[in-house]
Amino acid sequence: MVIEYNGTVLRNEVAIKKQRTYKSQNRGVFMFRIDSERVVDASQTGGLARYINHSCTPNCVAEVVTFERGYKIIITSNRRIEKGEELCFDYQFDCVDSQHKIACHCGTADCRKRIN
Numbered sequence: 620m621v622i623e624y625n626g627t628v629l630r631n632e633v634a635i636k637k638q639r640t641y642k643s644q645n646r647g648v649f650m651f652r653i654d655s656e657r658v659v660d661a662s663q664t665g666g667l668a669r670y671i672n673h674s675c676t677p678n679c680v681a682e683v684v685t686f687e688r689g690y691k692i693i694i695t696s697n698r699r700i701e702k703g704e705e706l707c708f709d710y711q712f713d714c715v716d717s718q719h720k721i722a723c724h725c726g727t728a729d730c731r732k733r734i735n
Contacts (some may be wrong), residue, residue, distance in 0.1 A: 621706060624651055624692035625678055626661030634658035645681050653690050659695035668694055673734050676727040681708050710734055718723040 626649070629637065634650060641648045641662055649669035655722040661669040669693065671679065678700050684691045694708060712721065712735035721734040 621694045621696055621700075622668045622671075623666065624659065624661065624671075624681065624694060626651070626659045626665035626669070627663075628653070628689060629657060629658050629660050631656055634660060637662070645711065651681070651692055652665040653692070657690070659690070659692060668692075670707045671708060672725075674712040674727060675709065675723060675730045676725070677708040678704065679706050679708040 620670060620716075638650065639647050647662060649665055651659045651661065653659060659665075678696060678698055680697045681696050682693050682695060684693055694706070700706065707725070715735050723730055723732055723734045
């Protein structure tokens with residue numbers, strides 16, 4: 620385990636409204652989807668894991684773990700991480716139509732050129 624991605628667990632409808640609000644306020648949006656109904660909002664109350672970047676060839680993996688009292692998102696390493704190496708994981712965003720694609724700039728040899 621490297622770090623926990625923490626924040627406030629929201630229903631999908633609330634997360635969509637908050638995302639719009641954050642964007643209208645020109646704030647950063649840091650949300651992690653647990654499933655089709657729940658999202659962890661780390662935009663205001665999250666820890667350092669919210670700053671981990673995407674990579675098409677990541678050195679970490681994000682796992683959703685279910686507990687009796689809720690959910691935890693655990694970031695684990697999938698290989699040895701060298702001192703000073705940036706942590707990264709594949710965001711695994713849903714594929715969308717071509718006009719809403721997000722460019723990827725991870726720079727790895729296996730870069731897919733888009734995050735979604």
